[in-house]
Amino acid sequence: MKEYTDSEIIECLRNRQSYVVRYLSDKYLPMIRLMVTQLGGTSEDAKDIFQEGLMIMLEKIDNKEFALTCKFKTFLYCVCENLWKSSIVKRKAAINYFNRRVNDDDDNDFTEMMDNRLCEEIFRDEFEKLDPVGKTILKLYWEEMSPQEIADKLGYSYGYVRKKKCEAQTELIARVKEHPDYKKIMRPEGSLKVVR
Amino acid sequence: MKGQDINRNFNLREEQRIGSRSFPGYDMILTDEDSALFKKINEYFRGYFDIEDVKNDPSYSKTRDDVKSMISDYQSNTVHNQEIEEFLRVSLTLEASDVKIEDISQIKQEIRQSNLNEISKEWIKEWQKNKNGEGDKKTEEIREFITGSLKQAENKAEIKRGTSEKKSGSGKVRIAGYTSLVAASIIGLIFLIRSFQPFYNPDKIFSRFYEPFSAVSDVTRSLNTVGNETLKSAVDSYREGNYQVATAGFSEAILNDPASGSSRFLLGITYIAMNEFSQAIDMLDGVANQQGDYTKDARWYLGLAYLKTGNKAKASECFELLAQTSGFYRKRSERILRLLK
Numbered sequence: 001m002k003e004y005t006d007s008e009i010i011e012c013l014r015n016r017q018s019y020v021v022r023y024l025s026d027k028y029l030p031m032i033r034l035m036v037t038q039l040g041g042t043s044e045d046a047k048d049i050f051q052e053g054l055m056i057m058l059e060k061i062d063n064k065e066f067a068l069t070c071k072f073k074t075f076l077y078c079v080c081e082n083l084w085k086s087s088i089v090k091r092k093a094a095i096n097y098f099n100r101r102v103n104d105d106d107d108n109d110f111t112e113m114m115d116n117r118l119c120e121e122i123f124r125d126e127f128e129k130l131d132p133v134g135k136t137i138l139k140l141y142w143e144e145m146s147p148q149e150i151a152d153k154l155g156y157s158y159g160y161v162r163k164k165k166c167e168a169q170t171e172l173i174a175r176v177k178e179h180p181d182y183k184k185i186m187r188p189e190g191s192l193k194v195v196r
Numbered sequence: 197m198k199g200q201d202i203n204r205n206f207n208l209r210e211e212q213r214i215g216s217r218s219f220p221g222y223d224m225i226l227t228d229e230d231s232a233l234f235k236k237i238n239e240y241f242r243g244y245f246d247i248e249d250v251k252n253d254p255s256y257s258k259t260r261d262d263v264k265s266m267i268s269d270y271q272s273n274t275v276h277n278q279e280i281e282e283f284l285r286v287s288l289t290l291e292a293s294d295v296k297i298e299d300i301s302q303i304k305q306e307i308r309q310s311n312l313n314e315i316s317k318e319w320i321k322e323w324q325k326n327k328n329g330e331g332d333k334k335t336e337e338i339r340e341f342i343t344g345s346l347k348q349a350e351n352k353a354e355i356k357r358g359t360s361e362k363k364s365g366s367g368k369v370r371i372a373g374y375t376s377l378v379a380a381s382i383i384g385l386i387f388l389i390r391s392f393q394p395f396y397n398p399d400k401i402f403s404r405f406y407e408p409f410s411a412v413s414d415v416t417r418s419l420n421t422v423g424n425e426t427l428k429s430a431v432d433s434y435r436e437g438n439y440q441v442a443t444a445g446f447s448e449a450i451l452n453d454p455a456s457g458s459s460r461f462l463l464g465i466t467y468i469a470m471n472e473f474s475q476a477i478d479m480l481d482g483v484a485n486q487q488g489d490y491t492k493d494a495r496w497y498l499g500l501a502y503l504k505t506g507n508k509a510k511a512s513e514c515f516e517l518l519a520q521t522s523g524f525y526r527k528r529s530e531r532i533l534r535l536l537k
Contacts, residue, residue, distance in 0.1 A: 002527060003523075003524045005407075005524075007407065016283050018283075018286065018287035021283075021284060021287035021288060022287060022288070025288060028246065030239045030240075030242045030243035030246070031242070031243040031246035031247055031250070032243075033239075033243060034240065034243030034244060034247060035243070035247060051284055051285075051288060054284055055270075055280055055281060055284055056266060056267060056270045058280045058283075058284070059270065059280060060266065062280075069255060069258075069259070069262075070253060070255030070256070070258075070259050071250075071253060071255070073246065073249070073250060074250045074253045074255055074256055074259055075259055075263070077246075077247070077250040078250075078256070078259045078260045078262075078263045079263050079266070079267065081260070082260065082263050082264055082267045083267055086267060086271070119236070119240075120240055123237050123240050123241070124244075127241070138241070139241075139245065142238065142241045142242045142244075142245050143245055144242075146522040146523070148521060148522050149521075149522060149523060152487070152521075169234060172234075172237065173230050173233055173234055173237070176233060176237065177230075177233070
């Protein structure tokens with residue numbers, strides 16, 4: 001994936017180049033999704049918030065006097081976070097107003113949310129148990145660094161980085177799968193339907 | 197808000213992205229179940245570390261306060277910009293197979309950057325003037341060359357298609373002929389424009405690719421400004437465009453910590469901003485040739501500085517090294533190398 005600088009992103013958005021929107025979605029939607037789901041929203045909410053957040057930013061970016069005072073990522077996160085929080089307030093008000101009755105769907109939503117939170121906790125716990133080198137390599141991989149860049153940064157060979165990354169990844173998957181709570185979630189009679 | 201079809205495309209692209217990570221081979225050893233689980237873990241941690249990064253950004257709390265008013269403005273405004281809404285909706289629903297649209301956008305961007313539109317307009321004007329008037333020998337020769345070549349191509353195509361088909365589909369042949377005539381004229385025009393453009397114009401390459409190191413901020417990578425007020429204030433001066441003050445600050449920071457690659461790099465790019473290319477080269481050369489956080493950035497700016505001083509060989513060396521390693525500068529270095537040939 002080609003990387004863009006913040007100024008390139010702004011310029012491309014001003015020029016209405018669609019590929020930069022797709023780039024932003026690939027790069028930053030996971031972050032927005034995590035923030036929204038941690039604050040009680042769903043994956044679908046996250047996509048809506050991401051899109052609306054970009055709309056707000058674009059209206060500002062179109063103004064030639066607009067200048068970023070922080071990283072684009074921080075700005076996007078702040079906009080989406082605020083947007084989601086204000087949306088929660090509105091939702092709560094609506095729920096109170098209509099005194100919404102609790103039905104099966106709500107139960108399902110809640111269970112799914114709890115399962116997702118539990119999964120995330122398992123991921124974090126098991127990641128922490130990996131050996132330090134594997135952990136560092138995976139972390140850098142998630143920060144979008146290539147194996148060569150990781151090798152350069154840590155002073156390892158390219159081959160070693162690839163091998164360690166595969167080992168750490170395999171170990172993490174195995175650890176998660178062996179976790180008693182994860183097994184419970186994944187059992188057919190368990191509550192998790194979609195791990196997302 | 198914009199519904200299910202958008203979400204389907206989001207998911208499609210995410211699957212493609214996960215599949216194209218630059219760790220070749222690792223997917224092969226995973227079962228479907230493991231692959232799905234790792235996709236979930238992968239997405240979680242990418243978001244997790246991004247959020248961690250955002251929350252460690254010193255500008256975070258200020259930005260959070262600033263955007264509040266921005267959002268309330270937006271929400272109080274019931275009539276939103278339809279064009280923005282449409283652009284984002286279309287961009288986010290575009291299928292991944294629409295790579296050609298991206299290609300076209302890139303071509304259009306290149307046309308804009310190279311000012312090809314203006315150049316081609318001039319050429320067309322001149323061509324038409326010559327066509328209507330007597331025209332000089334060269335124009336006449338070009339005309340003959342292109343029409344002759346086209347006739348040859350047309351004859352070959354006709355022989356291939358065979359006489360019978362030619363009779364039954366003479367209309368089609370004519371259309372194809374006209375189409376290829378237009379296509380060849382466009383190719384010819386592009387060839388003409390390209391052949392009259394200078395191949396190696398360091399100033400042009402520099403201005404096309406140079407942009408100030410905008411990533412310089414309080415939170416830039418290993419630039420830990422906490423406890424280093426001199427460096428921090430020099431960075432602020434750089435960001436404000438006070439290059440003289442920044443130069444003094446970075447020089448002082450180097451005196452305080454002679455081994456600091458970041459101060460040398462920042463001083464180097466400040467010299468570039470001041471058009472002091474020889475001094476920039478002195479500073480950046482050391483940083484580019486030692487392993488550190490700024491190695492690649494330093495090599496990139498060093499290459500640009502060498503271009504400006506007319507040292508094509510040294511510039512090529514820098515861009516060749518960058519083109520061989522992955523990262524942000526790879527593609528642009530490849531493009532510069534093509535222009536330098």
